[in-house]
Amino acid sequence: MTLLHLASDLLLGAGVLLVLTGAVGLHRLPEFFTRTHAASITDSAGAGLMLAGMLLRVEDGGTAVRLLLILLFLLFTSPTASHALAQAALQDGMTPLSGARERAR
Amino acid sequence: MSTLLIDIALFTILTVIGLAIARIRQLFAVAMLSGLFSLTCACIFVLQDAVDVAFTEAAVGAGMTTVLFLGALALTRSREESTPRSRSLPAMLAALATGALLIYASLDLPGFAAADAPVHRHPLTARYLQDSPSEIGIPNVVTSVLASYRGYDTFGEVVVVFTAGIAVLMLLGRGAATSVSAPARVQPLHQQNRVLRVVAKLLIPFILLFALYVQFHGDYGPGGGFQAGVIFASGLILYALVFGLDAARAVAPLAVLRGLASLGVLLYGGVGVATLLLGGAFLEYGRLGGGDALAGQHLGILLVELGVGICVTAAMILLFFSFAGRGAGRPGKTDE
Amino acid sequence: MIVTHYNYWIAMVLMMIGLYVVMSHANLVKKLIGLNVFQVAVFLLYISLGKIENGTAPILDAAFTTYSHPLPHVLILTAIVVGVATTAVGLALAVRIHEAYGTISEDEALQRDQQERDAA
Numbered sequence: 001m002t003l004l005h006l007a008s009d010l011l012l013g014a015g016v017l018l019v020l021t022g023a024v025g026l027h028r029l030p031e032f033f034t035r036t037h038a039a040s041i042t043d044s045a046g047a048g049l050m051l052a053g054m055l056l057r058v059e060d061g062g063t064a065v066r067l068l069l070i071l072l073f074l075l076f077t078s079p080t081a082s083h084a085l086a087q088a089a090l091q092d093g094m095t096p097l098s099g100a101r102e103r104a105r
Numbered sequence: 106m107s108t109l110l111i112d113i114a115l116f117t118i119l120t121v122i123g124l125a126i127a128r129i130r131q132l133f134a135v136a137m138l139s140g141l142f143s144l145t146c147a148c149i150f151v152l153q154d155a156v157d158v159a160f161t162e163a164a165v166g167a168g169m170t171t172v173l174f175l176g177a178l179a180l181t182r183s184r185e186e187s188t189p190r191s192r193s194l195p196a197m198l199a200a201l202a203t204g205a206l207l208i209y210a211s212l213d214l215p216g217f218a219a220a221d222a223p224v225h226r227h228p229l230t231a232r233y234l235q236d237s238p239s240e241i242g243i244p245n246v247v248t249s250v251l252a253s254y255r256g257y258d259t260f261g262e263v264v265v266v267f268t269a270g271i272a273v274l275m276l277l278g279r280g281a282a283t284s285v286s287a288p289a290r291v292q293p294l295h296q297q298n299r300v301l302r303v304v305a306k307l308l309i310p311f312i313l314l315f316a317l318y319v320q321f322h323g324d325y326g327p328g329g330g331f332q333a334g335v336i337f338a339s340g341l342i343l344y345a346l347v348f349g350l351d352a353a354r355a356v357a358p359l360a361v362l363r364g365l366a367s368l369g370v371l372l373y374g375g376v377g378v379a380t381l382l383l384g385g386a387f388l389e390y391g392r393l394g395g396g397d398a399l400a401g402q403h404l405g406i407l408l409v410e411l412g413v414g415i416c417v418t419a420a421m422i423l424l425f426f427s428f429a430g431r432g433a434g435r436p437g438k439t440d441e
Numbered sequence: 442m443i444v445t446h447y448n449y450w451i452a453m454v455l456m457m458i459g460l461y462v463v464m465s466h467a468n469l470v471k472k473l474i475g476l477n478v479f480q481v482a483v484f485l486l487y488i489s490l491g492k493i494e495n496g497t498a499p500i501l502d503a504a505f506t507t508y509s510h511p512l513p514h515v516l517i518l519t520a521i522v523v524g525v526a527t528t529a530v531g532l533a534l535a536v537r538i539h540e541a542y543g544t545i546s547e548d549e550a551l552q553r554d555q556q557e558r559d560a561a
Contacts, residue, residue, distance in 0.1 A: 080304045087298055116451050123458040123478055132470055139474050146481050154509040155488045156498045158517050162484070165525050170477060173525075177470055177532040181539040196465035204457035208450055216445030218494040224510055225493055233511055238501060246499040246511040247518070255515055262519045269526030276533040326500065331522050417522070424529045431536065 004056050011053030019046035032089055033096045040082030047074055108152060115149050132178050140171035156327040157247045160319075164335040169421055172342060176428030241402045243324040251329065252406040256388040259409070260373055263416050267370050270420035274363075277427040298347075305347040312340035320414045324403075330410040334417025342425050350429050359426065362419045369416025376408050448489040455482035467548045469535040473528060480524045487513045 018041055025038025051071045058064045122142045129135050143166025150159035215222035224230070233250055241249040251259050316337035323329030345353030377387040385392035390405025443450075459482055462475025491513035499511040535545060542550045 076304060076308065080300060083300050084298070087301075112448075116447075119455065120451065123455050123482075126474060126478055127458055127462050132468070132474075135471065135474055139477055142478060143481055146485060149485065150488055153488050153492045154496060154498045155491070155514050155517070156500075158484070158488060158514050158521070161518050161521050162481070165521050166477075166481060169525055170528055173529050173532055174470065174474065177536055180536045181470065181545045192467070193465040196461050199464060200457040200461040203460065204453055207453045207456070211446060211449045211453065212442075214446065214449060214490070217448045217489060218492045218496075219445070220494055220507075222490075222493070224490065229512070230510055234499070234501070234508055244501045246501060246508065247514045250511050250515045251518060258515075258519055262522055265523050265526050269529050272530045273533040276530075276537055327498070329518075331518065420526075427533065428536075 008053045008056035011049050011056065013053075015046050015048070015050030015053060018042070018049060022046060031096070032094060033086060036082055036086050036089075040079065043078035043082070044075065047078070111152060112149075115145055115152070119145050119149070133175070136171060136174035136178060139174065140167045143167040143170065157245070157329065157332075160327045160332050161335075164332050164339070168339055169335055169424075172339075172425060173428060176425065180428070180431055240398075241406070242399045243403070243406065245324055245326065245328075247327075248323050248329050248406065248410070249402075252409050253390060253402060256377075256390075256409065259413065260377070260388070263370055263373055263413050266420045267366055267416055270366050270423045273424050273427045277431045301347050305343055309340050309344055312343070313337060316340065320410065321407075323410055324406065330413025331417055334414045335421055337414070337418045338421035338425070341422050345425065345429065350426070354426065354430075357422055359423075362423050362426070366416050366419035366423065369412045369414070369419065372412030372415065373409055376405055376412070380405070449486060452482050452486035452489065455479075455485065458482075467546045469538065469545050469547060470532070472547075473531045473535065476531075477524070477528060480520070484517045484520060487517050 022038050022040075022042030025041070026035050029035045029038055048071060051067055051074065055064060055067045055071070058067065119142065122138055122145065126135050126138050126142065129138070143162055147159040147163040147167065150156075150162060215224075233246055233254065237243075237246055237249050237254075241253050243249050316333045319328040319336060320330060320333035323333070341353060341357060344356065376390075376393075380389045380392045381387055383392040388405070388409075390409075391398035391401045393404045394401025456479050459475045459477070459479030462478065463472050466472055466475065491510035493507055493509055496507040496509045497505045499508040499514065501508070538550060539545045542553055544550055544553075
């Protein structure tokens with residue numbers, strides 16, 4: 001039981017750390033695409049790890065299934081949202097900082 | 106103690122967002138911040154045991170209102186000028202004076218969550234919480250109060266939503282009179298974007314299914330017609346954003362939407378008229394059961410929530426179509 | 442005093458921020474956003490009035506005896522939906538004003554009206 005508790009604590013801590021990293025990155029990184037990457041970490045990896053940590057703590061089966069479904073939904077939608085954001089910026093004419101080749105239409 | 110910490114964190118976030126909304130001048134950012142404000146408020150509502158309200162605030166405030174603001178901003182300019190001192194100083198003084206008055210008045214209020222607050226000792230509370238299992242028989246007291254004890258207010262609310270749908274349709278329904286004509290008003294994104302297309306196709310059935318679940322489980326958990334209507338509409342809005350407005354219009358033509366919105370209101374009013382014809386008062390559901398008052402209440406609440414859900418779905422989709430279909434929108438690279 | 446009343450005071454501060462935005466900004470869409478902030482803060486005030494300590498959400502269950510008061514929840518549910526309805530109509534009016542005047546700033550629209558009245 002305590003091993004599960006410890007694992008859950010580790011996952012929650014890692015999730016919190018990733019959310020903080022995303023927040024710091026959003027503030028400090030120089031340009032739009034890098035900031036989008038940082039923000040997307042918050043949504044997908046940070047929240048995902050936190051949900052996994054919570055999953056290890058629940059006692060009720062129904063709650064566990066609900067948390068699993070939320071995790072699945074989050075894993076589907078958060079990366080897609082960041083992808084759509086970056087895609088819209090590219091389409092609008094923004095180029096990434098490194099001057100990489102422009103995406104052929 | 107832990108809830109106090111969460112409270113403090115959420116309230117701090119809320120205040121910072123409020124101040125940011127007041128100061129930032131880029132209106133797209135302000136629209137997103139207002140959606141975030143609603144979502145944080147929904148979290149606070151959950152903490153304060155108002156789960157139905159949190160559900161509705163998240164769906165309506167963080168979802169629908171943000172879409173409407175972004176739609177309006179796409180049709181108008183997105184940056185505002187700075188406020189002249191002549192306007193901001195009197196406004197600040199008035200706001201401060203009103204705030205001081207409110208805080209002075211709040212000193213008479215009972216403490217937060219006090220168990221001996223007058224509102225909890227009122228006989229109506231006992232009626233709602235203790236008598237509703239025997240009078241109406243559904244666990245979710247909010248739904249039973251909303252649909253049965255206070256059915257007239259909810260009828261008025263449905264009519265308000267319907268009226269808003271009609272009003273926006275009248276104001277923005279046809280394309281703009283003076284805009285440059287454009288072939289497709291909302292550019293379909295799927296031509297470049299396979300990821301969005303696939304994920305949308307995966308998610309939309311589940312969104313619609315979840316809307317139906319929320320609609321019919323409003324009796325046993327948080328949910329009901331309003332939340333379900335907004336979730337259903339958001340599924341169709343997702344479809345319109347990814348696959349284009351014309352494809353979405355093919356799925357839900359305007360005539361059908363107008364019919365559905367009217368059908369919702371008629372269903373609600375029709376239940377009332379039916380109870381009148383059966384010898385009772387307007388919206389006295391007990392008469393619908395043919396002797397069994399509890400069954401009549403269940404049937405009445407089911408029909409009435411269905412009417413609400415249908416009307417809200419159609420009205421929200423009409424609102425989105427009106428904003429999205431108006432005018433040419435912004436051309437690709439040129440800005441402002 | 443602070444511990445028992447801070448919920449109300451924060452809701453009132455947010456209401457005043459929203460009110461300030463409505464009164465002082467000339468941009469119509471910004472005004473509507475401020476109105477939205479004001480509305481949500483009012484909801485916060487009402488819901489905090491209905492909470493009771495050691496209570497739970499008003500969904501009857503055999504395991505609980507104290508429930509939050511359901512009536513504020515019902516009223517605020519109605520208010521949220523009516524709020525989105527009024528916001529939608531307000532935004533539609535703002536869009537039409539923008540199309541008619543070419544600007545969404547209230548001051549500039551009033552100025553143009555004044556000029557047309559002076560010229561006529």
